[in-house]
Amino acid sequence: MSALDKERSGDNQPAGVALAGDYWRPEGGPDPLSEKGRIGIGAPLSRVDGAEKVTGSARFAGEFTFEGMVYAALVYSAIANGRILNIDRREAEAMGGVVLVMTHENAPRLNTPPVFLRSPNGAAGDDHPIMQTDRVHWNGQPVALVLAETQEQADAAAESIRVDYAAEPAMTDFELAKTHARRPDNVLGGPAEITVGDADAAFEAAAHQIDATYTTPRHNHNAIEPHALTLVWTTGDGDESGREGETLRIHDASQCVDLAVASLAEVFGIETSQIHITSPFVGGGFGGKALWQHQILAAAAAKLADRPVRLALSREGVYRVVGGRACTEQRVALGADEQGRLQALIHSGIAAMTQHNNLPEPFFQATKCLYAADHIRLSIDVADMQMLANTFMRAPGESVGSFALESALDELADQLGMDPLELRRRNEPERDPTSGLAFSSRHLLEAARSGAERFGWSERSATPASRHEGEWQIGLGCATATYPYIRMPGAAARITLTPDGATVGIAAHEMGMGTATVQTQVAAARLGLPVEKIAFHYGDSHLAGSVLAGGSQQTAAIGGAVIAAQRALVAELLALVGQDSPLSGLSPDEIECRNEGLGAIGNGSRFETYAQILARAGQSELSVQADAAGSEELANWSMHSFGTIFCEAGVNSVTGEVRIRRLLGSFDCGRILNTKTATSQFRGGMIMGLGLALMEETLFDPRSGRVMNPSLADYHVPVQMDVPEIEVMWTDIPDPHTPMGAHGIGEIGITGVGAAVANAVYNASGKRIRDLPITLDKLL
Amino acid sequence: MQWTINGQVREAEVDFRTSLLDLLREQFQLSGTKKGCNQGACGACTVLVDGERINACLALAVQYQGRTITTVEGLAENGTLHPVQAAFIEHDGFQCGYCTPGQLCSAVGMIGELERDHPSAVTADLAANGIEWNRDELRERMSGNLCRCGAYNGIADAIAAGLAKELGEELGEELDEELGEEIAR
Numbered sequence: 030m031s032a033l034d035k036e037r038s039g040d041n042q043p044a045g046v047a048l049a050g051d052y053w054r055p056e057g058g059p060d061p062l063s064e065k066g067r068i069g070i071g072a073p074l075s076r077v078d079g080a081e082k083v084t085g086s087a088r089f090a091g092e093f094t095f096e097g098m099v100y101a102a103l104v105y106s107a108i109a110n111g112r113i114l115n116i117d118r119r120e121a122e123a124m125g126g127v128v129l130v131m132t133h134e135n136a137p138r139l140n141t142p143p144v145f146l147r148s149p150n151g152a153a154g155d156d157h158p159i160m161q162t163d164r165v166h167w168n169g170q171p172v173a174l175v176l177a178e179t180q181e182q183a184d185a186a187a188e189s190i191r192v193d194y195a196a197e198p199a200m201t202d203f204e205l206a207k208t209h210a211r212r213p214d215n216v217l218g219g220p221a222e223i224t225v226g227d228a229d230a231a232f233e234a235a236a237h238q239i240d241a242t243y244t245t246p247r248h249n250h251n252a253i254e255p256h257a258l259t260l261v262w263t264t265g266d267g268d269e270s271g272r273e274g275e276t277l278r279i280h281d282a283s284q285c286v287d288l289a290v291a292s293l294a295e296v297f298g299i300e301t302s303q304i305h306i307t308s309p310f311v312g313g314g315f316g317g318k319a320l321w322q323h324q325i326l327a328a329a330a331a332k333l334a335d336r337p338v339r340l341a342l343s344r345e346g347v348y349r350v351v352g353g354r355a356c357t358e359q360r361v362a363l364g365a366d367e368q369g370r371l372q373a374l375i376h377s378g379i380a381a382m383t384q385h386n387n388l389p390e391p392f393f394q395a396t397k398c399l400y401a402a403d404h405i406r407l408s409i410d411v412a413d414m415q416m417l418a419n420t421f422m423r424a425p426g427e428s429v430g431s432f433a434l435e436s437a438l439d440e441l442a443d444q445l446g447m448d449p450l451e452l453r454r455r456n457e458p459e460r461d462p463t464s465g466l467a468f469s470s471r472h473l474l475e476a477a478r479s480g481a482e483r484f485g486w487s488e489r490s491a492t493p494a495s496r497h498e499g500e501w502q503i504g505l506g507c508a509t510a511t512y513p514y515i516r517m518p519g520a521a522a523r524i525t526l527t528p529d530g531a532t533v534g535i536a537a538h539e540m541g542m543g544t545a546t547v548q549t550q551v552a553a554a555r556l557g558l559p560v561e562k563i564a565f566h567y568g569d570s571h572l573a574g575s576v577l578a579g580g581s582q583q584t585a586a587i588g589g590a591v592i593a594a595q596r597a598l599v600a601e602l603l604a605l606v607g608q609d610s611p612l613s614g615l616s617p618d619e620i621e622c623r624n625e626g627l628g629a630i631g632n633g634s635r636f637e638t639y640a641q642i643l644a645r646a647g648q649s650e651l652s653v654q655a656d657a658a659g660s661e662e663l664a665n666w667s668m669h670s671f672g673t674i675f676c677e678a679g680v681n682s683v684t685g686e687v688r689i690r691r692l693l694g695s696f697d698c699g700r701i702l703n704t705k706t707a708t709s710q711f712r713g714g715m716i717m718g719l720g721l722a723l724m725e726e727t728l729f730d731p732r733s734g735r736v737m738n739p740s741l742a743d744y745h746v747p748v749q750m751d752v753p754e755i756e757v758m759w760t761d762i763p764d765p766h767t768p769m770g771a772h773g774i775g776e777i778g779i780t781g782v783g784a785a786v787a788n789a790v791y792n793a794s795g796k797r798i799r800d801l802p803i804t805l806d807k808l809l
Numbered sequence: 810m811q812w813t814i815n816g817q818v819r820e821a822e823v824d825f826r827t828s829l830l831d832l833l834r835e836q837f838q839l840s841g842t843k844k845g846c847n848q849g850a851c852g853a854c855t856v857l858v859d860g861e862r863i864n865a866c867l868a869l870a871v872q873y874q875g876r877t878i879t880t881v882e883g884l885a886e887n888g889t890l891h892p893v894q895a896a897f898i899e900h901d902g903f904q905c906g907y908c909t910p911g912q913l914c915s916a917v918g919m920i921g922e923l924e925r926d927h928p929s930a931v932t933a934d935l936a937a938n939g940i941e942w943n944r945d946e947l948r949e950r951m952s953g954n955l956c957r958c959g960a961y962n963g964i965a966d967a968i969a970a971g972l973a974k975e976l977g978e979e980l981g982e983e984l985d986e987e988l989g990e991e992i993a994r
């Protein structure tokens with residue numbers, strides 16, 4: 030029987046849920062919903078949008094139409110740096126159906142967009158002017174846009190456009206750029222260098238040393254839905270002359286509707302109230318669906334042509350216009366004593382970046398919190414390149430950083446002749462080794478122990494290349510996974526209560542993570558309503574608050590906002606009840622939500638349903654909105670998710686081919702809210718980790734600065750046959766300082782997998798591959 | 810020009826350059842069929858033509874005139890989900906849902922392959938009469954449908970469960986049980 034059926038059959042009345050207190054303060058108690066056995070929490074509820082997704086009725090951004098809509102196609106620069114001398118658009122303009130050819134010569138004046146992580150309104154990938162000058166800043170930059178009545182006409186016209194350039198020298202070679210590397214002024218808002226003690230001296234003095242360089246290539250998100258949007262400019266009713274009432278309506282594929290509105294308002298010099306973005310279905314994001322040039326160009330062209338526009342990037346277009354993960358070269362140096370205790374931990378290196386964005390791929394993130402070394406030095410330098418700005422991709426930093434760190438740990442274990450899990454156990458810290466804060470919730474050793482038991486880790490042979498099956502060499506490897514808990518400011522929620530149930534509205538996003546489903550469950554549990562009486566609204570910039578789908582923060586951010594809104598709702602409901610109500614005289618903290626109404630805690634008879642309260646007050650609905658509490662918990666504790674990844678790999682001794690035979694992830698991510706969607710999230714991350722380990726690489730030509738494999742045929746991602754049955758398990762121990770006791774789980778799955786695979790490959794073949802991806806040529 | 814799409818005769822005059830995929834999405838507003846690459850690499854555009862699965866992005870609309878095409882919108886019958894559709898929901902065979910229509914049509918297309926004894930790269934005995942239908946056959950045959958969300962395990966579970974049900978109805982209870990055991994890992 031599913032949890033839903035259970036609730037329907039009523040044989041398990043939901044217990045009351047009191048209002049959450051100050052979970053973010055040391056003296057505050059945990060969210061009551063984090064307690065074990067809460068009805069509906071953890072239930073494997075099937076996705077609330079499942080039927081729409083399997084029948085094809087879920088409408089994605091590039092599938093809306095407007096009356097009179099035209100289709101866009103882009104022309105991309107073929108040089109990395111220089112000037113446009115001439116754009117020959119005559120042939121294109123004469124072609125059938127062509128409505129507009131837009132270049133820097135006729136594009137409307139646009140302000141440069143604010144950049145993500147540099148400006149509070151920033152959603153843009155870089156700060157280059159957009160089609161405003163003859164300058165070319167990267168190979169692939171849009172230099173012309175065509176609008177036509179059909180996509181075929183637009184594409185053909187775009188192909189006919191000839192562009193002459195005056196190319197200038199460009200820094201497109203990472204090897205060369207590295208020699209001019211610089212220390213960025215910040216990494217994700219924090220320092221670019223972190224030191225504890227004197228790591229270099231401690232390393233020199235250590236009895237056991239590992240000092241190795243690990244390299245990771247560029248990656249692209251490759252969400253299966255290419256970026257697309259449909260938009261229209263309209264002027265308000267009765268406003269003939271226009272400008273004032275002008276609004277921009279956009280159906281976009283976005284993981285940040287509010288931030289995109291704020292950035293677009295700056296670009297077009299209009300008010301945020303004049304822009305409305307909705308994005309109810311997003312065909313995968315992984316960090317790639319923020320604001321890039323295509324949205325701005327589409328809106329500019331629509332304005333110029335005075336027609337609604339659909340712009341759907343081709344798969345190649347996504348590679349040209351939307352940044353990916355930067356390549357890195359990392360050094361990990363470990364110094365340990367005879368017992369394997371780390372005395373020195375150095376993790377430094379260089380990542381490619383541009384001078385026009387602000388994301389040094391933060392590969393030392395995981396290293397900040399994982400091991401109790403006496404002396405630590407972490408640093409990131411950037412090599413400025415003339416390329417499309419790099420950006421966030423699933424677990425920026427941890428995904429590639431954990432490959433280096435966790436490979437090095439394995440190398441040290443090998444040198445010490447110690448089990449790799451035991452080595453990690455010996456270096457488990459009491460407190461956060463770099464911030465000194467206590468951990469809010471850390472049960473990594475428990476996750477590692479239970480995972481090892483389930484996986485059969487004890488069967489691993491300590492001697493590499495000692496297990497064979499025919500021409501296959503078999504090996505086991507493990508690695509630690511970790512990703513921070515965060516809760517960004519800006520979240521707010523609106524709860525609208527009617528006699529039939531509640532609507533929860535929040536400007537958050539669903540890109541497949543299960544947000545809509547999980548938050549429906551959580552709201553139902555919190556308000557004491559069955560799930561079918563909750564409608565969760567999201568993906569609309571008109572909704573309350575501003576919640577970025579990033580940093581695995583949505584679960585907590587939405588949870589915190591709903592906690593605040595629930596308190597406001599209860600206060601308003603109590604203000605409505607009259608003298609005759611059994612609830613009369615109670616304060617919010619004496620109240621719990623239960624059985625579709627409010628009741629006094631510990632008193633079954635003092636109870637009224639929401640419908641009764643509303644009816645008594647003569648109201649058909651009650652609507653409240655509240656802001657989430659500030660995320661003080663982040664200053665009070667070191668907050669992270671943890672896990673251990675176990676992998677069994679087969680290496681073909683004849684061909685060098687690697688096949689993953691088994692993969693298990695054992696996670697410690699607080700309370701799991703929906704076992705079904707959580708399983709999918711973990712597995713999805715781990716599969717992207719297999720891609721990172723074995724096949725993914727954006728090939729960047731160091732001579733031309735051009736991405737040479739901008740297609741799903743040439744950029745390989747794991748397919749069905751590459752993926753074994755993946756086991757996932759979790760501690761399910763709630764974090765006492767987070768909403769629902771939960772942590773976001775969208776990114777941790779990819780972390781650790783690269784190293785677990787590399788370590789298994791080493792155990793299988795005796796070959797240590799420090800350069801991703803682990804393709805067969807490296808094993809021959 | 811004329812096509813039979815999801816049981817209905819549809820007519821349109823289209824550009825000879827129009828792909829079958831764009832015909833469906835832009836002319837007939839059947840946007841359930843997805844465009845993930847437009848170059849035959851992802852399988853998101855998979856539809857059934859006379860029961861066989863093809864990549865609609867690699868097909869020209871003109872070339873398929875007069876043929877019978879089934880898209881994801883046509884899998885359910887009279888409002889009842891196809892067993893594979895229902896199983897996708899139950900087994901969480903998707904996350905974002907963008908690859909899902911292609912996965913579904915591809916899965917349904919496999920039934921025909923089974924009936925026609927088409928071998929795959931993992932078929933062990935090409936000379937044998939009939940194909941031993943197992944999870945590897947399923948995974949190999951579904952490897953043309955990419956899922957970046959990584960719902961592969963759920964997809965395989967869903968197809969196994971859905972096909973077992975579908976084939977059970979078509980070929981009798983006996984097979985249902987055998988398949989159920991064999992496919993459900």
Ligand code: FES
Nearest residue numbers: 845847849852866
């Ligand atoms: S869209 Fe046809 S195979 Fe990708």
Ligand code: FES
Nearest residue numbers: 904906908956958
């Ligand atoms: S469910 Fe998102 S690509 Fe498959």
